[in-house]
Amino acid sequence: MSEERPIRVLEVVDCLNAGGAQTALLEWIRRLPRDRFQVDVVSLFGPGLLSEAFADAGFPPAHLSPFRWNPLIPLRLTPWLRRGYDVVHAHLVISSFLCERMMPPDRLGRLIVHVQNPVCASGRYQDWIERHAYRRAGTVLACSRHVLNTVGLCRNGEALHNTINMGHFRPFTPEERAAARARHGLGDAQPVFVAAGRLAPQKNHALLLDAFASVRVKLPEARLLLAGGGPLRETLEARARSLGLGDSLRFLGFQEDVRGLLAAADVYVLSSRYEGLSLSLLEAMACGLPCVSTAYPGADEALEDGMTGRLVPPDDAPALAAALKELGANPTLREVLGRAAREFVESRFSAEETASRLITIYQGLSA
Numbered sequence: 001m002s003e004e005r006p007i008r009v010l011e012v013v014d015c016l017n018a019g020g021a022q023t024a025l026l027e028w029i030r031r032l033p034r035d036r037f038q039v040d041v042v043s044l045f046g047p048g049l050l051s052e053a054f055a056d057a058g059f060p061p062a063h064l065s066p067f068r069w070n071p072l073i074p075l076r077l078t079p080w081l082r083r084g085y086d087v088v089h090a091h092l093v094i095s096s097f098l099c100e101r102m103m104p105p106d107r108l109g110r111l112i113v114h115v116q117n118p119v120c121a122s123g124r125y126q127d128w129i130e131r132h133a134y135r136r137a138g139t140v141l142a143c144s145r146h147v148l149n150t151v152g153l154c155r156n157g158e159a160l161h162n163t164i165n166m167g168h169f170r171p172f173t174p175e176e177r178a179a180a181r182a183r184h185g186l187g188d189a190q191p192v193f194v195a196a197g198r199l200a201p202q203k204n205h206a207l208l209l210d211a212f213a214s215v216r217v218k219l220p221e222a223r224l225l226l227a228g229g230g231p232l233r234e235t236l237e238a239r240a241r242s243l244g245l246g247d248s249l250r251f252l253g254f255q256e257d258v259r260g261l262l263a264a265a266d267v268y269v270l271s272s273r274y275e276g277l278s279l280s281l282l283e284a285m286a287c288g289l290p291c292v293s294t295a296y297p298g299a300d301e302a303l304e305d306g307m308t309g310r311l312v313p314p315d316d317a318p319a320l321a322a323a324l325k326e327l328g329a330n331p332t333l334r335e336v337l338g339r340a341a342r343e344f345v346e347s348r349f350s351a352e353e354t355a356s357r358l359i360t361i362y363q364g365l366s367a
Helices: 020-030 051-056 073-081 093-102 105-110 125-130 145-151 174-183 205-218 233-242 258-262 279-286 317-328 331-348 351-366
Strands: 007-013 037-043 087-091 111-115 139-142 157-159 192-196 223-227 249-253 267-270 291-294 309-312
Touching: 007 020, 007 073, 007 093, 007 351, 020 037, 020 087, 020 279, 020 351, 037 073, 073 093, 087 093, 087 105, 087 351, 093 111, 093 125, 105 111, 105 351, 111 145, 139 145, 139 351, 145 157, 174 258, 192 205, 192 258, 205 223, 205 233, 205 317, 223 258, 233 249, 258 279, 267 279, 267 317, 279 291, 279 331, 291 317, 309 317, 309 331, 317 331
Parallel strands: 007 037, 007 087, 087 111, 111 139, 139 157, 192 223, 192 267, 223 249, 267 291, 291 309
Antiparallel strands: none
């Protein structure tokens, strides 16, 4: 291939909703040198919440369908896969499954499939798909070592951590913190816990509500802000009422300005049953917030217990409550852990570092 011609890359993703995979993809392709890479983005369905952001960055996405289960999606994807791209990079399970089966066999060596969650861990329809995915592509990338280990046999596997824009997700000034607290009607001395994520079974917010009910016994002024929408909102609201949480808990819905919300927090909380590598957790750490997370498999790749935050056993409400009480009552400990969290994320998850690794992978496949 001539050195003068840019490397042509096709990014295929299930959708462009505001998830960790989509956010990481946008940060990566923004950092690909335009004189060396030509990137097209195809979303199987949409538009999604990040579609406009991709277009604004210079990568207007093609959406193959306005809804998920359109039987025409494979037919509409086929012409893209036959355009002779130097690299095809499929993100998330449906895109990976379709690309592995629809690319010409002699070009599968140029296909990357990117795994964002432990394989067959959801208990949903995608488990069946994943049992038949990630076997034909030339390269498998996973967001963590743990996730890569769940893939099983693959031709060429590598862990590539999701990325953080360290310039955007940075520690807050006193003025930013005061303004964020004022927006939510919070006092400066109130312990504030924040959790951001889809209100779905994976995130196990019910565990967090149970733990927070215990926290309020010791810290009656504490507040919990839950950002995100999802199918369990009504169920969780009913649980909050039964626990008597009242106005100490606020369901905020989807929040476009994540950093603006984190500025109101003292502690970030993740109560998930499983994750790939939680981008919301890394964003909070990059902002210098101490974090408490369930010790789902692979959590220790992001959070070091006692050094950058607290890890507690999954599905253990008393243990989660104890960690929240400890940090909620100790500003000095919060400051120490938060500073260490920022340094840890900066050393391992910066967009520049992970984009550089992706550039090397693309160049190797296109040679």
